[in-house]
Amino acid sequence: MPKKKVKKVVNKENIRHDGRKLSELRPIKLEVGILGNADGSAYIEQGKNKILAGVYGPKEVHPKHLALPDRSRLRCRYHMAPFSVQERKSPAPSRRDIELSKVIREAFEPSVFTEYYPKTSIDIFIEVLQADGGTRCASITAASLALADAGIPLRDLVSACAAGKVDGRIVLDLNDKEDKEGEADLPLAYMSNLNAITLLQMDGMLTSEEFEQAINLALEGCNQIYQLQKEALKAKYVEVKETMNEGADEQ
Numbered sequence: 464m465p466k467k468k469v470k471k472v473v474n475k476e477n478i479r480h481d482g483r484k485l486s487e488l489r490p491i492k493l494e495v496g497i498l499g500n501a502d503g504s505a506y507i508e509q510g511k512n513k514i515l516a517g518v519y520g521p522k523e524v525h526p527k528h529l530a531l532p533d534r535s536r537l538r539c540r541y542h543m544a545p546f547s548v549q550e551r552k553s554p555a556p557s558r559r560d561i562e563l564s565k566v567i568r569e570a571f572e573p574s575v576f577t578e579y580y581p582k583t584s585i586d587i588f589i590e591v592l593q594a595d596g597g598t599r600c601a602s603i604t605a606a607s608l609a610l611a612d613a614g615i616p617l618r619d620l621v622s623a624c625a626a627g628k629v630d631g632r633i634v635l636d637l638n639d640k641e642d643k644e645g646e647a648d649l650p651l652a653y654m655s656n657l658n659a660i661t662l663l664q665m666d667g668m669l670t671s672e673e674f675e676q677a678i679n680l681a682l683e684g685c686n687q688i689y690q691l692q693k694e695a696l697k698a699k700y701v702e703v704k705e706t707m708n709e710g711a712d713e714q
Contacts, residue, residue, distance in 0.1 A: 471630050472629050472630050472640060472641055472644055472645070473485070473629055473630040473632050473634065477632065479629075479634065479641070480640065480641075481510075481638060485632055485633065485634045485635065486634075486635050486680060486683070487635065487636075488509075488624070488635060488636045488684055488687060488688070489509050489510030489636050489638065490508075490509075490510065491507065491508065491509045491688065491691055492506075492507070492508040492509075493505065493506070493507055493604075493605070493608065493691055493692065493694075493695035494506045494507075494695065495608050495609075495611075495612050495695050495696055495698070495699040496612050496699050497515075498515075498517050501517035501518060501519060501588075501609070501613075502518055502519050502520060502612075502613040502614070503517070503518040503608075503609040503610060503611065503612035503613025503614070503615070504516060504517045504518065504609050504612060505605045505606070505607075505608035505609040505612060505695070506605065507601050507602075507604055507605040509597065509601040509604075509636075510595050510596070510597075510636075510638050511593060511595035511638070511639075512591070512593060512594060512595045512596075512597065512598055512601045513591075513592040513593040514589065514590070514591050514592065514598065514601050514602050514605050515589070515590045515592060515605070516587065516588065516589050516590075516602065516605040516606040516608070516609040517587075517588045517590075517609060518585065518586065518587055518588075518606070518609040518610050518612070518613040518615070519585075519586045519588070519613075520535070520580075520583060520584055520585035520586055520613070520615070521535050521580035521583035521584065521585050521615070522583055522584060522585075522586075523582075523583060523584075524536060524582065524583060524584040529584070530582040530583070530584075531581065531582065532581060532582065533578065533581050534577040534578045534580070534581055535575075535577040535578075535579070535580035535581065535582075535583045535584060535585050536577075536583070536584045536585070537568055537571060537572060537575060537577055537584075537585050537587070538568065538584055538585070538586045538587065539564045539565075539567045539568035539571070539586075539587040539588075539589070539606075540564055540586070540587070540588050540589065541560055541563040541564040541567055541589045541591075541599075541602060542556065542560055542588075542589065542590055542591065543557075543560060543591040543594060543598070544590060544591060544592055546592075546593075547591045547592055547593050547594045548594050563598075563599050563602075566599060566662065566664070567587070567589065567599065567602055567603055567606065568587070569661075569662065570603050570621060570623070570652040570661045570662035571587070571603075571606070571607070571610070571621060571661070572661075573618070573654070573659060573661045574607070574610075574617050574618050574619060574620075574621050574654060574661065575610065575615060575616075575617060575618075576615075576616040576617070576618065579616060585610075585615060587606050587609070587610070589602045589605070589606055594639070595638050595639045596637055596638040596639035596640070596641065596642040596643075597624075597625050597636060597637060597638070597642070597650070599623070599650055600623035600624050600625050600650050600651075600652070601623070602623075603621055603622075603623035603652050603662070604621075604622055604623050604688055604692065607620045607621040607622070607692065608620070608692055608695060608696065611696055612696070612699070618654065618657060619654035619655065619656045619657045619659075620654070620655075620656075620689060620692050620693070621652050621653070621654055621661055622652070622653055622654075622655060622685040622686070622688040622689040622692060623650065623651065623652040623653070623662065623685065623688070624636055624650075624651060624653075624681050624684030624685045624687075624688055625637055625648055625649060625650040625651065625681060625684075626649050626651070626676075626677040626678070626680040626681040626684065627641065627642070627645050627646075627647050627648040627649055627667070627677065628645055628646040628647040628667065628669060628673060628677070629641045629644065629645035629646070630645075631646075633673055633676045633677050633680060634680075635680050635681070635683070635684050636684055645667070646667050646668065646669075647665065647666065647667025647668060647669050647673075647677070648665070648666045648667060649663075649664070649665045649666075649669070649674075649677045649678070649681060650662065650663075650664050650681075651663050651664075651678065651681040651682065651685065652685070653681075653682060653685040653686075653689075655685060655686050655689040656689075663678075
Protein backbone atom coordinates (compact mmCIF):
# COMPACT_ATOMS: atom_id res chain seq x y z
CA MET A 464 0.00 0.00 0.00
CA PRO A 465 1.29 3.50 -0.77
CA LYS A 466 2.24 5.61 2.24
CA LYS A 467 -0.40 8.07 3.37
CA LYS A 468 0.79 11.63 2.76
CA VAL A 469 1.11 13.49 6.05
CA LYS A 470 -0.33 17.00 5.91
CA LYS A 471 2.04 19.54 7.41
CA VAL A 472 0.79 21.87 10.14
CA VAL A 473 3.14 24.59 8.80
CA ASN A 474 3.55 24.92 5.01
CA LYS A 475 6.62 25.86 2.96
CA GLU A 476 5.71 29.56 3.12
CA ASN A 477 5.79 29.38 6.96
CA ILE A 478 2.01 29.80 7.17
CA ARG A 479 0.29 27.67 9.80
CA HIS A 480 -2.80 25.54 9.19
CA ASP A 481 -5.08 28.24 10.67
CA GLY A 482 -3.59 30.96 8.46
CA ARG A 483 -1.32 32.56 11.06
CA LYS A 484 2.32 33.49 10.65
CA LEU A 485 4.90 31.80 12.90
CA SER A 486 5.04 34.72 15.36
CA GLU A 487 1.32 35.61 15.33
CA LEU A 488 -1.05 35.31 18.29
CA ARG A 489 -4.54 33.90 17.95
CA PRO A 490 -7.32 36.55 18.10
CA ILE A 491 -7.85 37.57 21.75
CA LYS A 492 -10.93 39.06 23.38
CA LEU A 493 -10.81 40.19 27.03
CA GLU A 494 -13.63 41.40 29.29
CA VAL A 495 -13.39 42.48 32.92
CA GLY A 496 -16.02 42.51 35.67
CA ILE A 497 -18.67 40.25 34.15
CA LEU A 498 -19.66 38.28 37.30
CA GLY A 499 -21.78 40.23 39.76
CA ASN A 500 -21.32 37.75 42.62
CA ALA A 501 -17.50 37.64 42.52
CA ASP A 502 -15.17 40.25 44.01
CA GLY A 503 -13.35 40.31 40.66
CA SER A 504 -13.84 38.50 37.37
CA ALA A 505 -12.65 38.31 33.78
CA TYR A 506 -13.37 36.40 30.59
CA ILE A 507 -10.99 35.51 27.77
CA GLU A 508 -11.41 34.16 24.28
CA GLN A 509 -8.08 33.21 22.73
CA GLY A 510 -8.61 31.41 19.47
CA LYS A 511 -11.34 28.89 20.30
CA ASN A 512 -10.52 28.92 24.03
CA LYS A 513 -13.30 30.35 26.20
CA ILE A 514 -12.33 30.75 29.86
CA LEU A 515 -13.94 32.46 32.86
CA ALA A 516 -12.04 33.52 35.99
CA GLY A 517 -13.51 34.65 39.32
CA VAL A 518 -11.71 35.93 42.43
CA TYR A 519 -13.03 36.03 46.01
CA GLY A 520 -11.21 37.73 48.85
CA PRO A 521 -9.30 38.63 50.80
CA LYS A 522 -11.58 36.89 53.28
CA GLU A 523 -11.44 34.80 56.44
CA VAL A 524 -9.88 31.37 55.89
CA HIS A 525 -11.96 28.23 56.39
CA PRO A 526 -10.87 25.97 58.03
CA LYS A 527 -9.10 28.44 60.32
CA HIS A 528 -6.01 26.28 60.91
CA LEU A 529 -5.00 26.94 57.27
CA ALA A 530 -4.53 30.66 57.96
CA LEU A 531 -0.99 32.02 57.63
CA PRO A 532 0.07 34.49 60.36
CA ASP A 533 2.13 36.77 58.09
CA ARG A 534 0.31 36.74 54.74
CA SER A 535 -2.78 35.76 52.81
CA ARG A 536 -3.08 32.20 51.54
CA LEU A 537 -3.42 32.22 47.75
CA ARG A 538 -5.57 29.36 46.46
CA CYS A 539 -6.48 28.38 42.91
CA ARG A 540 -8.97 25.94 41.38
CA TYR A 541 -8.60 25.26 37.64
CA HIS A 542 -11.38 23.16 36.16
CA MET A 543 -12.35 22.07 32.67
CA ALA A 544 -16.11 21.79 32.13
CA PRO A 545 -17.33 18.39 30.87
CA PHE A 546 -18.38 20.02 27.57
CA SER A 547 -15.11 21.92 27.06
CA VAL A 548 -13.58 19.20 24.86
CA GLN A 549 -14.98 17.03 22.05
CA GLU A 550 -15.17 13.85 24.13
CA ARG A 551 -17.09 14.48 27.34
CA LYS A 552 -14.73 15.02 30.28
CA SER A 553 -15.50 13.73 33.76
CA PRO A 554 -16.69 16.61 35.98
CA ALA A 555 -14.42 15.34 38.79
CA PRO A 556 -11.04 17.14 39.11
CA SER A 557 -8.40 15.25 37.09
CA ARG A 558 -4.70 14.97 37.92
CA ARG A 559 -4.08 17.56 35.22
CA ASP A 560 -6.61 19.96 36.77
CA ILE A 561 -4.90 19.60 40.15
CA GLU A 562 -1.44 20.11 38.64
CA LEU A 563 -2.49 23.21 36.69
CA SER A 564 -4.23 24.66 39.77
CA LYS A 565 -0.87 24.45 41.56
CA VAL A 566 1.11 25.82 38.60
CA ILE A 567 -1.22 28.80 38.13
CA ARG A 568 -1.19 29.62 41.85
CA GLU A 569 2.61 29.60 41.86
CA ALA A 570 2.65 31.92 38.81
CA PHE A 571 0.79 34.56 40.85
CA GLU A 572 2.74 34.33 44.11
CA PRO A 573 5.45 36.81 42.95
CA SER A 574 2.74 39.25 41.79
CA VAL A 575 0.24 39.47 44.67
CA PHE A 576 1.02 41.51 47.80
CA THR A 577 -0.13 38.68 50.07
CA GLU A 578 1.70 40.24 53.06
CA TYR A 579 -0.94 43.01 53.13
CA TYR A 580 -3.65 40.56 54.26
CA PRO A 581 -2.41 38.16 56.98
CA LYS A 582 -4.71 35.34 58.16
CA THR A 583 -6.92 35.57 55.08
CA SER A 584 -7.35 33.73 51.80
CA ILE A 585 -7.58 34.91 48.21
CA ASP A 586 -9.36 32.33 46.07
CA ILE A 587 -9.04 32.13 42.27
CA PHE A 588 -11.57 30.02 40.37
CA ILE A 589 -10.97 29.23 36.69
CA GLU A 590 -13.56 27.49 34.54
CA VAL A 591 -12.58 26.39 31.03
CA LEU A 592 -15.79 26.49 28.98
CA GLN A 593 -14.14 25.53 25.68
CA ALA A 594 -10.58 24.29 25.22
CA ASP A 595 -8.33 24.63 22.17
CA GLY A 596 -4.76 24.35 23.47
CA GLY A 597 -2.87 26.76 25.72
CA THR A 598 -5.56 26.89 28.41
CA ARG A 599 -3.07 27.35 31.28
CA CYS A 600 -1.65 30.50 29.68
CA ALA A 601 -5.06 31.91 28.78
CA SER A 602 -6.26 31.12 32.32
CA ILE A 603 -3.34 33.05 33.87
CA THR A 604 -4.05 36.04 31.63
CA ALA A 605 -7.73 36.09 32.65
CA ALA A 606 -7.09 35.39 36.35
CA SER A 607 -4.62 38.28 36.56
CA LEU A 608 -7.32 40.62 35.30
CA ALA A 609 -9.80 39.15 37.80
CA LEU A 610 -7.34 39.82 40.65
CA ALA A 611 -6.93 43.42 39.50
CA ASP A 612 -10.70 43.77 39.16
CA ALA A 613 -11.07 42.57 42.78
CA GLY A 614 -8.87 45.48 43.87
CA ILE A 615 -6.10 43.22 45.14
CA PRO A 616 -2.73 45.04 45.05
CA LEU A 617 -0.38 43.55 42.45
CA ARG A 618 3.28 44.24 41.74
CA ASP A 619 2.31 43.87 38.08
CA LEU A 620 -0.22 42.11 35.88
CA VAL A 621 0.84 38.60 34.86
CA SER A 622 0.57 37.80 31.15
CA ALA A 623 1.10 34.30 29.79
CA CYS A 624 1.82 32.83 26.38
CA ALA A 625 3.38 29.67 24.99
CA ALA A 626 5.87 29.12 22.21
CA GLY A 627 6.80 25.77 20.76
CA LYS A 628 8.23 23.76 17.90
CA VAL A 629 5.97 22.55 15.08
CA ASP A 630 7.25 20.91 11.89
CA GLY A 631 10.77 22.05 12.83
CA ARG A 632 9.79 25.73 13.22
CA ILE A 633 9.49 27.80 16.39
CA VAL A 634 5.93 29.17 16.60
CA LEU A 635 3.94 31.37 18.99
CA ASP A 636 0.68 30.56 20.81
CA LEU A 637 0.10 26.92 19.87
CA ASN A 638 -3.48 25.77 19.35
CA ASP A 639 -4.70 22.25 20.14
CA LYS A 640 -3.62 20.67 16.83
CA GLU A 641 -0.15 22.24 17.03
CA ASP A 642 0.20 21.22 20.68
CA LYS A 643 -0.66 17.58 19.92
CA GLU A 644 1.33 17.24 16.69
CA GLY A 645 4.27 19.51 17.55
CA GLU A 646 7.67 18.56 18.92
CA ALA A 647 7.78 20.92 21.92
CA ASP A 648 5.63 23.29 23.99
CA LEU A 649 6.98 26.03 26.28
CA PRO A 650 4.39 27.92 28.42
CA LEU A 651 5.67 31.12 30.03
CA ALA A 652 4.14 33.70 32.41
CA TYR A 653 5.69 37.14 32.70
CA MET A 654 5.39 40.47 34.52
CA SER A 655 6.23 42.85 31.67
CA ASN A 656 6.77 46.01 33.70
CA LEU A 657 9.16 44.25 36.10
CA ASN A 658 10.81 42.07 33.42
CA ALA A 659 10.26 39.01 35.62
CA ILE A 660 9.25 35.47 34.58
CA THR A 661 6.86 33.83 37.06
CA LEU A 662 6.28 30.52 35.23
CA LEU A 663 8.41 28.53 32.81
CA GLN A 664 7.68 24.95 31.77
CA MET A 665 8.64 22.82 28.81
CA ASP A 666 7.34 19.63 27.26
CA GLY A 667 9.41 18.08 24.44
CA MET A 668 12.92 18.62 23.11
CA LEU A 669 14.63 21.80 21.90
CA THR A 670 18.24 22.65 21.15
CA SER A 671 19.78 25.46 23.22
CA GLU A 672 19.37 27.83 20.24
CA GLU A 673 15.73 26.81 19.74
CA PHE A 674 15.09 27.17 23.48
CA GLU A 675 16.41 30.74 23.46
CA GLN A 676 14.37 31.55 20.35
CA ALA A 677 11.21 30.10 21.94
CA ILE A 678 11.75 32.06 25.18
CA ASN A 679 12.18 35.34 23.28
CA LEU A 680 9.11 34.66 21.12
CA ALA A 681 6.98 33.80 24.18
CA LEU A 682 8.13 37.03 25.88
CA GLU A 683 7.08 39.02 22.80
CA GLY A 684 3.67 37.34 22.97
CA CYS A 685 3.35 38.18 26.68
CA ASN A 686 4.17 41.84 25.99
CA GLN A 687 1.44 42.00 23.35
CA ILE A 688 -1.08 40.39 25.73
CA TYR A 689 -0.02 42.78 28.52
CA GLN A 690 -1.13 45.73 26.39
CA LEU A 691 -4.49 44.03 25.74
CA GLN A 692 -4.91 43.42 29.49
CA LYS A 693 -4.35 47.10 30.28
CA GLU A 694 -6.84 48.13 27.58
CA ALA A 695 -9.46 45.71 29.00
CA LEU A 696 -9.05 47.17 32.50
CA LYS A 697 -9.29 50.74 31.20
CA ALA A 698 -12.40 49.86 29.17
CA LYS A 699 -14.21 48.69 32.30
CA TYR A 700 -13.51 51.87 34.26
CA VAL A 701 -14.32 54.14 31.32
CA GLU A 702 -17.69 52.38 31.19
CA VAL A 703 -18.17 52.83 34.97
CA LYS A 704 -17.31 56.54 34.68
CA GLU A 705 -19.76 57.03 31.80
CA THR A 706 -22.51 55.27 33.77
CA MET A 707 -21.88 57.50 36.79
CA ASN A 708 -21.94 60.63 34.62
CA GLU A 709 -25.23 59.56 33.06
CA GLY A 710 -26.67 59.02 36.53
CA ALA A 711 -25.53 62.47 37.65
CA ASP A 712 -27.06 64.08 34.56
CA GLU A 713 -30.42 62.42 35.22
CA GLN A 714 -30.46 63.80 38.76
